[in-house]
Amino acid sequence: MRDAERGMRNNLGVEGRPPHEPVASRIPHPASRALPLILCYHKVERRRELGVTRIAPRRFARQIERLARAGWRTLSLAQMEACAQGERPVAERELLITFDDAYRGLRDHAFPVLEAHGFTGICFVITDYAGKLNRWDVAYGGRRFAHLAWRDMRRWQARGIEFASHTVTHPRLTWQSEHRVTVELERSRAELSRALDVPVTAISYPFGACTDREADIAVRTGYAIGFSLASRWSGNLLLLPRLPVYMWSPPTPGVGMLAPLERIGAVGANRCAVGTTLWQRFRESTSRQPGTT
Numbered sequence: 495m496r497d498a499e500r501g502m503r504n505n506l507g508v509e510g511r512p513p514h515e516p517v518a519s520r521i522p523h524p525a526s527r528a529l530p531l532i533l534c535y536h537k538v539e540r541r542r543e544l545g546v547t548r549i550a551p552r553r554f555a556r557q558i559e560r561l562a563r564a565g566w567r568t569l570s571l572a573q574m575e576a577c578a579q580g581e582r583p584v585a586e587r588e589l590l591i592t593f594d595d596a597y598r599g600l601r602d603h604a605f606p607v608l609e610a611h612g613f614t615g616i617c618f619v620i621t622d623y624a625g626k627l628n629r630w631d632v633a634y635g636g637r638r639f640a641h642l643a644w645r646d647m648r649r650w651q652a653r654g655i656e657f658a659s660h661t662v663t664h665p666r667l668t669w670q671s672e673h674r675v676t677v678e679l680e681r682s683r684a685e686l687s688r689a690l691d692v693p694v695t696a697i698s699y700p701f702g703a704c705t706d707r708e709a710d711i712a713v714r715t716g717y718a719i720g721f722s723l724a725s726r727w728s729g730n731l732l733l734l735p736r737l738p739v740y741m742w743s744p745p746t747p748g749v750g751m752l753a754p755l756e757r758i759g760a761v762g763a764n765r766c767a768v769g770t771t772l773w774q775r776f777r778e779s780t781s782r783q784p785g786t787t
């Protein structure tokens with residue numbers, strides 16, 4: 495099988511168009527290299543909510559255990575980058591595990607499970623919400639969830655979890671002015687580097703929404719690697735596609751006979767995330783003081 499084909503099968507985008515706006519990945523790229531499987535988790539929490547991205551801790555533990563038993567190993571961000579650049583071959587049963595939004599539940603229910611199996615992961619942080627409740631998000635059923643505090647991140651960083659940017663406030667970047675996108679990318683990178691004392695070169699775009707413009711701004715603001723969701727891989731390091739894991743995902747997400755169905759479901763579910771952004775806009779507009787713009 496050709497490398498590019500294998501890469502696309504491992505990830506998303508064989509079927510259908512990307513779930514968001516036109517992306518840079520559509521522009522022909524000199525080389526479409528193979529990519530390892532990249533999973534994207536959100537909440538791993540006991541408390542229920544009406545959203546679809548929450549995974550119960552026991553379910554998460556089972557998924558990781560099954561992957562580990564089947565011989566899967568996790569990659570670091572640097573290894574992932576080397577694979578995407580074609581500098582490192584992709585071995586069988588290698589994957590990258592990522593977490594968007596940096597919820598506190600990860601500290602209690604996800605990171606210890608990864609550690610127990612010798613796995614690592616990359617966690618993308620909304621820097622203004624470190625240690626706070628998720629006021630940026632829709633509270634389905636009125637429930638609020640806490641985010642990891644900086645001290646949690648430092649503790650887990652020392653134990654192999656890597657942290658990178660998920661912007662400052664989690665806006666849909668494709669709907670923002672160039673200035674706001676630049677500020678979101680620059681500030682979050684600087685804040686993470688300062689708080690965790692490491693260079694930060696990776697970003698996960700909120701809602702996976704990214705066009706050429708955001709990818710260009712990411713490069714200008716110091717990022718080397720960018721992650722979207724449920725999109726097509728064409729060799730652009732700033733637009734790496736990931737498979738989101740939802741509450742209905744099979745016991746070994748992204749692997750096996752159900753993987754094609756999972757990808758189709760992921761594209762549809764990610765499109766529904768537009769509702770979250772519209773809600774954010776509504777909240778922003780109603781919270782403005784009278785007389786201001």
Ligand SMILES: [Zn+2]
Pocket residue numbers: 594595660664700701
């Ligand atoms: Zn997010």
